[in-house]
Amino acid sequence: MIEKKQYIAPSDLINQLKAKSDLAFNYLYQNYSKALFTIIFQTLQNQELSEDVLQESFVKIWKNIDAYDSSKGTLFTWMLNICRNQAIDKTRSKLFKNNSQNQAIENNVSVFSKTENQFKPEYIGLKTLTNNLKPEYREIIDLIYYKGYTQNDAAEHLQIPLGTVKTRCRAALLELRKIFNH
C-alpha cells in the first residue's frame, strides 16, 4: 500500500488512474479522502450519509477519470466539485430531509439552514479555522470552498464588492499557509 508521504506526480497519477491502477486509487484515497469527506460532512452534518456520499463520489471519480480534463482544473478541484455536487444532491434526497427533520426536533436547531444562503458560522465545524482565522476569512473559505459559491454569489451574499471577495479569499489562504507552513 502506498503511504501518503510517497509522492506521485499529478500527470502520472492521472495516467495510472486511467489505467485503473489499484495502487493509484489507494494513493488517491490516502491523500484526498479526508479532505473530501470534510467537504461532504460540512454540507450533510451526518456521518452515515457523508460516508455514503464519499463512497458514491469515489465511485464516480473512478468511473469517470477518463472524462477529467487537466486543462480545466486540477485533479483535486475536479474531485472537490464532484463531492460537493454529490453532497448537495444528497440534501435533496428524502432520506436526508427525514434525517434533518429528526435532528432538528432532537436538537431544536435547524441544521438544514446551514445549507441555505444565510451564513451561520456556528454550524460549520471548522474548529481549527475557527481558532486560527479571522471570522471574515472563515466565512469566505466556507462559502467558496465548502459551499461552492461563485465569486459573484459570495459578493452578493456577503454584500461586498467582487474585488474584495478575491482579495479576501487570497488573504484567507495566505493565513492558512502560515498556519500549515505551506
Next chain:
Amino acid sequence: MTPHELINSGLLELYVSGTLPEADNVLISKMADEYSIVHEEIKRIENSIIAALENENYTISNQAKNKIFETIKVMPLNDETKIVSFNKNRNIINWAAAAMFLLLIGASIFITILSKQKNQLAVQKTQAETDNETLLSRNTFLQTAINKAANDLSILRSHDFKKIMLMPVSSNNHEMACVYWNPITHQLFVDNCGLANPGNGKTYQMWAIKNGKPINVGIFNKNMYNKGLQEFASVDVVESFAVTIENQNQATLPNLATLQVAGKI
C-alpha cells in the same frame, strides 16, 4: 496579465475552489503550464486548503473505507472490459457459428444417409414389387395348374368318359397314350404322358377313325407334354384313335410309317 498579477489577483484561490467560469479555468491552466511560478502557487493553495480540511476532527470509519475499496474492486476495470465483453460475445457468436456449421454438416450427412436409404428402399420396393408380380404370376400359374389338375381328375374319375389306351404299333416302340372320350358329349381328352418328346421340327398329330377313314383331330400342343390331359375338338361316333408323328405342318392323311400308337374303343 502577468504571472505575478495573476497570483496576486486572488483568481488562483477561486480556480482551486472550482468556482470560476470554464473560460477562466482554461486560461489559468495555460498560464500554469507556461509559468512554473503559477503552477507552484496553485499547488501551495491546494495543499493549504487540503491541510485545513484534514485538520478537522472528522474521521471516516474503517467500514466505510472498506466499502469504498470493495466497491471499486468489483467494478468493471475499464473500456477494455467492454472489449473483453464484446470479445466474449464474439466468442459466443463464433461458438454459435461453429455449432451451426457442425449442425449443417451433421444435417448434410443425415440427409445423405436418408437419401441413400431412400434409394435403397426404392430399389427394394421395386424388387419387392417385381417379386410380388412374380409370385402373383406363379400363384396364377399354380392356380391354373391346380384347376386343370382338378378338372383332369374329375375327367379321370368320371364314368361318362371312356378310357382308350393307345398302344405302340411296332415292337420297337414303347410309347403309349391314353384317350378319354365322352360318347354323349363327344368331348375328347388325351393324356400324352407316355409319349416321348417328338424332337425339333416334329409334332404329334391325333386322328379319329370313323368308318375306316382317318379324321384329323388336331396336333398336340407342344407345351402340354407331360402336363395332364389335352383337350381336342369334339368327335362323334368313331371306332378308334391313332397318333402319328409329323413335321410341323399337319398331314392331311396319316400313313403307317408315321403311326406311333393306336387303340380301339
